[in-house]
Amino acid sequence: MTDGAAQAGVTIDNKVDCTMQKRQAFLFAAATVLLMLWGLGARGLWAAEGRWAEVVREMRLTRDFFHPTIGGEPYFDKPLLTYWFRVVISAVTGVLNEFTVRLPSALAGIVALWATVRLGTRLWSARTGRLAGWFLLTTYAFLFWSRTGTADAENMAFTMVAVAWYWSRRDRPTFLAMLVFYLIVFVGAQTKGLTAIAVPIVVVLPDIVAERRWRLLLRPGHLLALGIGLLVYLSPFVYASFTQASDYQSSGLGLVFQENILRYFSPLDHKGPFYLYAYELPVLLLPWTPLFVLVAIGVARCRRSLDHHTRWLVWAIVLVFLFFTLSGSRRSYYILPILPFCALLMAVFVAWVHQEGTEKWHRRGLNIQRIVFVGLIAFELAIPLVLTISRRMIGFKVPLGFYVASLVIGVSAALVGSLLRRLSRGSGSPAGAAEAVWPLVGVAVVLLAGYFCWQQNILEVNRTERPFARRLQARVSGSSLRPAGVFPKCNANILFYLDTQGPVQVLTGPDQLRRFMDQTCPGVVITQQRYTAAIPADIAADLQRQKTLHEDVRPWESRSSRKEKWVAWFWESSPAIAAMAKAKEGANDAK
Secondary structure, eight states: OOHHHHHHHHHHHHHHHHHHHHHHHHHHHHHHHHHHHTTTTSSOOOTTHHHHHHHHHHHHHHTOSSSOEETTEEOOSSOSHHHHHHHHHHHHHSOOSHHHHHHHHHHHHHHHHHHHHHHHHHHTOHHHHHHHHHHHHTOHHHHHHHTSSSSHHHHHHHHHHHHHHHHHSTTOOOHHHHHHHHHHHHHHTTTSOTHHHHHHHHHHHHHHHHTTGGGGGGSHHHHHHHHHHHHHHHHHHHHHHHHOOTTOOOOHHHHHIIIIIIHHHSOSSOBOOTTHHHHHHHHHTTTSHHHHHHHHHHHHHTGGGOOHHHHHHHHHHHHHHHHHHSSSOBOGGGGGGGHHHHHHHHHHHHHTOOOTTOHHHHHHHHHHHHHHHHHHHHHHHHHHHHHHHHHHHHOOOOOHHHHHHHHHHHHHHHHHHHHHHHHHHTTSSOOOHHHHHHHHHHHHHHHHHHIIIIIHHHHGGGOOHHHHHHHHHHHHHTSSOOOEEESSSOOHHHHHHHOOSSOOEEOOSHHHHHHHHHHOSSEEEEEEGGGGGGSOHHHHHHHHTSEEEEOOOOTTOOHHHHHTOEEEEEESSOHHHHHHHHHHHHHHHHO
């Protein structure tokens, strides 16, 4: 073969490879958009989502974006940036609903994926970066929190962007490079807290120590960059402090200390056991937990022959795990920032590390992972039978569409896995671990997309809080029953759906409840069933004579779940006055 022919062959191969990379990038982007955005607003708010939704709703009402409130009461438990994200999106779209509340988290998840792929590509290879992105995208906990309207996904995204930036400018530590790094982490700290600063520093620390780069930290340029980043972080808190009203008794910086420093060393609550993350991390990594465990064993066995970047990654994972474990306050989702690094380690071991003796760990990990996915497909196909049995035993009902969805998802996952396995075998490339993992990734995409984008939204019909809140809101807004009281404390979800133009009165005790009923005409009192026992008998008797709206109860719900159900009482005239009039009428009849 002549030199010209050889060069032409190389050019053709490069074009084919470039075309293949573009197709893979497009496929990854399409899967990301589908998994992150499809059906994002179909579900009602749950748990902590209501806090972000209600704070943003009240910011829009009051036009005060520096002093967050819930029910008119100060709520500075979290920094301001994640609220501002939702304010901007709701201003652009013109609506504030479940979709706009969750959209910033979904976009943050996309950013975290991009940073993970970028980091894997830079430190190892393009194939490693893509595979890490697929692993992260198909991790259940990552998808769950990226589709949840809180600050956790944003916190993880800023962490990954900071680490990716560090490695992109690691060999060019100019003042601008350091300034951008500190701006990323300090702005990230305005999403959830100081972990957005601590985790990136913990992650890059092994490289700084190993390469003796700590001398750079003593340069004036570094200290100046650090100071500017700190000023940017403090600015919103300082402005909020100087502009707050006299009755706004809440300090952003005070809560930063309480919720970050004090909670880390001496928490008041959320005191999970010391070993919490030892079993929560495997749960967060589902469905890739078996592969990760085998990868960890394989990496440990060949640790002496690992390249510098892989050793750094292992140390980063270990240190992040220890950082959260040593905290006095522990909850399962606190350790979410570790997930992208775990996805990178799996991708590195599968696509990059091929040391002697690692082949069996590749093979074992993929075989066990294959068994797990076969089991998940079998379970998906068996769901109609399981639901039929549960319906007869405990009365649990789901729409017919859920049966159809389960069968379609199970069959589709099996077909996609079989097709990708045949394609990988017929590609002509060696059937290594990287090629063998793609059928598993395909199955994971189908199963998770089916659940988050289809099945979960069908099951929403069995949730009762949002329908109750909407019926309540219709009753309140469609009549003169504007004054509303909540006993004995605020609930952000109910307040958001009630959508009142002013603060709802919080009736913290029986005396306040009685005064509200006597002085408010017409009015409505809202509470949960678990609090009705705290209402004195005479007040309860007055309330029971009023029009009542109950949240629906499903036959299969437990006793504890029923205690969480809502009830509302409406009256057109004061219950006390009505009772006196009734008593007087009875006395006249007696005469």
